[in-house]
Amino acid sequence: MNKQKKKYKSTIYTNKRKWEEENFRTLETLTKNPTLFWKHLKFLRGKVKSSPADTIPPEKWVEHFSKLFNKTELTL
Numbered sequence: 001m002n003k004q005k006k007k008y009k010s011t012i013y014t015n016k017r018k019w020e021e022e023n024f025r026t027l028e029t030l031t032k033n034p035t036l037f038w039k040h041l042k043f044l045r046g047k048v049k050s051s052p053a054d055t056i057p058p059e060k061w062v063e064h065f066s067k068l069f070n071k072t073e074l075t076l
Helices: 002-032 034-045 058-069
Strands: none
Touching: 002 034
Protein backbone atom coordinates (compact mmCIF):
# COMPACT_ATOMS: atom_id res chain seq x y z
CA MET A 1 0.00 0.00 0.00
CA ASN A 2 2.79 2.39 0.89
CA LYS A 3 4.57 1.80 -2.46
CA GLN A 4 1.37 2.57 -4.34
CA LYS A 5 0.90 5.78 -2.41
CA LYS A 6 4.47 6.89 -3.16
CA LYS A 7 4.04 6.07 -6.84
CA TYR A 8 0.74 7.97 -6.94
CA LYS A 9 2.26 11.05 -5.30
CA SER A 10 5.24 10.87 -7.62
CA THR A 11 2.95 10.65 -10.65
CA ILE A 12 0.88 13.61 -9.46
CA TYR A 13 4.03 15.67 -8.86
CA THR A 14 5.46 14.78 -12.29
CA ASN A 15 2.21 15.56 -14.12
CA LYS A 16 1.79 18.87 -12.30
CA ARG A 17 5.37 19.85 -13.11
CA LYS A 18 4.88 19.01 -16.81
CA TRP A 19 1.64 21.01 -16.87
CA GLU A 20 3.33 24.03 -15.29
CA GLU A 21 6.29 23.88 -17.69
CA GLU A 22 3.99 23.56 -20.69
CA ASN A 23 1.95 26.58 -19.65
CA PHE A 24 5.08 28.59 -18.91
CA ARG A 25 6.37 27.86 -22.43
CA THR A 26 2.99 28.82 -23.86
CA LEU A 27 3.04 32.14 -22.02
CA GLU A 28 6.57 32.79 -23.22
CA THR A 29 5.52 32.29 -26.83
CA LEU A 30 2.53 34.60 -26.40
CA THR A 31 4.54 37.60 -25.16
CA LYS A 32 4.41 39.13 -28.64
CA ASN A 33 0.60 39.00 -28.69
CA PRO A 34 -0.80 40.65 -25.52
CA THR A 35 -4.41 39.68 -26.22
CA LEU A 36 -3.68 35.96 -26.42
CA PHE A 37 -1.25 36.23 -23.51
CA TRP A 38 -3.87 37.69 -21.16
CA LYS A 39 -6.56 35.36 -22.46
CA HIS A 40 -4.38 32.34 -21.65
CA LEU A 41 -3.44 33.80 -18.26
CA LYS A 42 -7.11 34.33 -17.38
CA PHE A 43 -7.80 30.77 -18.48
CA LEU A 44 -5.08 29.51 -16.12
CA ARG A 45 -6.49 31.57 -13.27
CA GLY A 46 -9.94 30.09 -13.86
CA LYS A 47 -11.64 33.22 -15.09
CA VAL A 48 -12.98 31.80 -18.33
CA LYS A 49 -16.41 33.18 -19.17
CA SER A 50 -17.88 30.02 -20.66
CA SER A 51 -19.25 27.48 -18.25
CA PRO A 52 -20.98 24.12 -18.62
CA ALA A 53 -24.28 25.81 -17.75
CA ASP A 54 -23.97 27.88 -20.94
CA THR A 55 -24.12 24.78 -23.10
CA ILE A 56 -27.47 23.60 -21.71
CA PRO A 57 -30.46 25.18 -23.46
CA PRO A 58 -32.85 27.18 -21.25
CA GLU A 59 -35.73 24.84 -22.09
CA LYS A 60 -33.88 21.95 -20.46
CA TRP A 61 -33.35 24.02 -17.30
CA VAL A 62 -37.05 24.89 -17.13
CA GLU A 63 -38.04 21.26 -17.67
CA HIS A 64 -35.61 20.03 -15.03
CA PHE A 65 -36.66 22.48 -12.34
CA SER A 66 -40.35 22.04 -13.16
CA LYS A 67 -39.99 18.32 -12.52
CA LEU A 68 -38.23 19.01 -9.23
CA PHE A 69 -40.86 21.52 -8.17
CA ASN A 70 -43.80 19.30 -9.07
CA LYS A 71 -42.69 16.25 -7.11
CA THR A 72 -45.35 15.38 -4.58
CA GLU A 73 -43.30 12.93 -2.56
CA LEU A 74 -39.93 13.70 -1.03
CA THR A 75 -37.35 10.96 -1.28
CA LEU A 76 -34.58 10.84 1.29
